[in-house]
Structures are given as structure tokens and as C-alpha cells.
Amino acid sequence: MKDFNLIIKEFSVHCYEWGKNNKPILVCLHGLGNSGASFLEFAEYLEDHYHILSFDNPGHGRTSPFVNEDDYLFSNLAHWYDNIFKQVLKEPFYLLGHSWGADIALHYAKRYPEKIKGVILLDGGYTFPDFQEDMTFSKVYVFHATLPKDLIYARIAGITELKQNIKDVTIVSMEETNHMVHWDSPQKKANEIHNWVTKQLLN
Template sequence: MKQHDLILNGQSFHIREWGDASKPTLLMLHGFPEYGGAWADLAERLEDSYHCVAPDQRGYGQSYAPPEPEAYRVSAMMPDIVALIDHLGGPVVVVGHDWGAAMAYGLAMARPDLVSKLVILNGVHPGPFQTALAAGGTQTAASQYMTFLRRDDAEARLSADGYAKLLGLFAENMDMSWMTPERRDVYVGEWSRPGRLRGMVNWYRATPLVIPKPGETVAVPPMDPEKLRVRMPHLLVWGLGDTALLPEATEGLETYCDDLTRVEIEGADHWLVHQRPDEVAQILRNWLENGA
């Protein structure tokens, strides 16, 4: 694995790379509360055949972290990744998890010329996800942590007592056997960089998603599937034990996709990349090479 900093849109971003740059590129976009190095489990299993590239996204790790919440709208951040794909000589296969999936979907919809194939690992398309949230059911209840993260005092609460609250959010009802003490220390070190915890939380403050209270419904404007269409081949890999993103958050995804393949993994949850890296790597290989 190689690490370096790269200037994108006039700002510094930290990049990790695995494998030979002459091989097909997989651009790996992490979510909350991770960082680019979180892809190592998967990238090390794919680097023989692929060039895996994982940036610390805006607000995370060693990358640019402006303090203003509006700087974390997906539309504001997308030029970061567009510039990286241009640097890589795109188009590329984009792999997204959690908030990285939101960025990946945004790219797929707004800049399909830069995304040859789309892989999502326990992440959600804004159409089905907002529909599930607006219904006031189990996904709404599961997403109440997002309301907490939008609070003005979220950073102070998350970082208190050695980041106990943030570690608790990470682990709530999930299999964290992969989180060794050594790995935990690395995560805490990344969260502790000046301004980074605010940057991470600002992703939640900037999102336009409407999150009602459990049991309440809200009306949201109808979404045009054509404007939110995923036109390239799309693979969704889903750990069925995820308690933060529930299967209902992907219901109706086919409405927005021209070519969708779903693969479910029993016994894995939101952190499937860490829990089942061999299985996830093989699923990606089979789909990328054989379309199945």
C-alpha cells in the first residue's frame, strides 16, 4: 500500500493505493466514521487484479476539512471525486459504503461518463431511502441517530470519555469482533485530528434527508426516477444483519436502475467489509469479471 497527498480542486486530499496502476481501477469511497485505510481488508484481497484507490473523503483523516456544514453537501463535495477520477484517467469502477455510497450514487447519476460500473456495499440510493424514512416505520426508528448527529453539541458528546459515544454508535447491535485494540487506536487517532470530527458530523448536518420521529410520517416531493437513474451496471452487496440500514431502505431500487444485481450475505451486517472480506472480494471479482 502506498500513501500520498494530492491537490484536488485546490485542496489537499490523502490517498491510499494498492496494486498496479496499469490494472483496472476500483475507486473506494468510505463512510462514517471510517477513513480511507478502512478499505485495506478488501483492497489487499483485490490488488493482484485491480488498482484500488481509497481517499480520505472531505472532512476525514488527513484530507481537507472545512468547518462549514454547507461544504458537505454531496453536490459541493462531488468535484473532489471528479477531480480524482480525472487524475486517474477515468472512467473507473466506483465502490461505495455507507456515506461513500451516497457519493457513489451521486457520481453515477450526475456524471455517468466517469463511472463504468457501480458497486454499493450496505449503502442506500436517495430515492428508496427517503421513501423509507418518510414512512415513519422501522427504518425511521433506526435512523434517529442521524438526528442526534445533527445537534450542535454532537462533537463534544461523541468525543467525551475517549470517544465512548462514537465507539458505541459504531458498535450498536453489530458484530465488532474485527475491531482489535490496535485498530481501535488507529480509528481514535484519525478522529482526533484537528477539525476532523466536525467534518465527519457535518455530512449529517448538510444532508437534505427528512427524518421524522418514529411513528410519524412526512410528505416528501415525488422523486423523478429519470433524474436519479443509475444507467451503468450496478452491484448491491448487502449484509442482512445491518441494524442501521434495513432492507426496506432498498425497496424499489430497481425502479432507478437499468442493470441491478443484488447479492445478500447472511451473518454479516453494516461492517461486512471487515467481517467477511474474503467473501466480499470474491463477490466483486465474480461480478466484475463475469457479470454475476
């Protein structure tokens, strides 16, 4: 693993990196209160197969915070990330998001579908707005946790919306896992994701 900082208009963006540049690109977005380092162990099981970039979201880790609160709106975050991705990515990529990062990932994929090869959601994306039906991308893979049990109805509602509005969505329930789903048996989760991506590449 290595890490680097981008300076864009005096704004510092921090990113962790694994793998080699000639592999399929996997971009990771973490949840609230975490950082790009939250994917550390998980990424180590994937780095032989992918070029992985895991960003610290604005106001997290070593990335500068936004000054204006409205900049944290999902639509604005999607636009902001597109400007970041243009600096480091030259081809379509797989976008993985956990929790809050999953919602950012869905908004980005909706706005820039031509740049996305597939979206992977780790127990997130459940609060995505009603305009899911406007999406023009189609390949989504969802890992959802089962604990705590008091969140089951929110998960069911969000997953139902995803299944109704996205053409090709794969739902995987990980029994006895908590919200930090990629921390429970990370090798197993990594293998599942690699198998799904491999299937997409063969189609």
C-alpha cells in the same frame, strides 16, 4: 500498499493505493467516521486484479475538512470528487462506496455517467433521493447486511427503489453480517465483487 497526498488549492487530499496501473481501476469511498484505510484488508484480496484508490473523504483521515457546511451536500461532494479524480484518473473506472460513501458514489454516477464502468454499493445508497429515475448509468452491484435487524425496513425500501429505477442492478444479501459488511469475510466479498466485474468486462 502505498499512500499519497494531493494538494489542490491549498486543500490536502489523502489517498491509499494498491495494485498496478495497468489493471482496471477501482475507486473506494468510505462511510462516515471512517477513512480510506477501512478497506485495507478487503483491498489486499483485490490488489492482484485492480488498481485500487481509496480516498479519505473530506474531514476524515488525513484529508482536510470543508469550511462551509453546504460543501458536504452530496451534489457538491460529487463535483468536488470529480475535480480530484481528474488529477489521478485518465479512463473510466469502477466506483465502490460503503454507507455514506455509497450515496456519494450514486450521486457521482448520476452526474458523470460517462466516467463510470459500474457502481458497487456496500450496505448503502438507501437514502438516495427520489430522482433515481433520472439516472443514465445502468450497472449497479449491491451488497447489503442483515444486522442489526431494526434497519431491515430501511434496507428493503432503499433496495426496492434501486431495483425500480436502475436497469441492471444485482442485489446480494450477506446473512449475519453487520453494517461494516466488507469487514465480515473480506475475502468472500472481494471474490464476489471480482466475479461481478469480470462478468461486466466480458459483456
